[in-house]
Amino acid sequence: MRTVDNVSATLTFAVPAAKVFAVLADPTTHAAIDGTGWVQEVVDPAPLTEVGQIFRMAMHHDDHPDGDYQTFNKVAVFDAPHAIGWLTGYRKDDGGLGFGGWLWRYDLTPLRPSATDVTLTYDWSAVPPSIREYLEFPPFGPDHLANSLQHLAELAQR
Known part of the structure; x- marks a missing residue:
């Protein structure tokens, strides 16, 4: 039996894809999006500008275990203004x-000049069994993905 190793949600934003992408490429907005x-x-x-x-x-x-900690995030997708x-x-x-093998990915599909479908995907398909044993x-x-998209829409519309 194969299980699906990702979840996603999509929301239509009333802003251009380039504006949404600019918010996502700015790490200072990520706490407000979460x-x-x-x-x-x-x-x-520093703004995100390239893969790696x-x-x-x-x-x-x-x-x-530590309560407070830091993550080190590596840009794996950067295709302005379509995906990050x-x-x-x-x-x-x-x-x-x-890196544990999980990926956060946003795909932006322009619908009109001022409307964009944004799909947020959390993919853990590359997580090895050793990590799956304890996480x-x-x-x-x-509700996490839908909440994040709603927060992103609010930021992008400002």
Whole structure:
């Protein structure tokens, strides 16, 4: 039996795709977009500009061993103004970065000059069994993606 290893949600925004993309490429907006409240603030505020770029976010989760922690995110998709996505990672004991195999991806489909369908996908298909043994996927409730898209729409419409 094969299970689906991703969830997604779509919302139509009353703004152009380029404006939505600009909000997503600005890490300083990510805490306001987050539908879980886990993202606290940006550590690396430089705009996202290319695949391979790393940006850090300060996080909090009551079930995390440290409570407060940082994620190291690696831009995996950058196709302005159509798609942007990143892998979430962590600092390994040897100082290098590790990525667990989950990807946040936004796909933007222009409908008209001032309307865009935005699909947010959380994909954990590349998560190895060793991580699946102690983390449940997805690690958030069913309303998270829709909440995030609503927050993004509000920011983009400002």
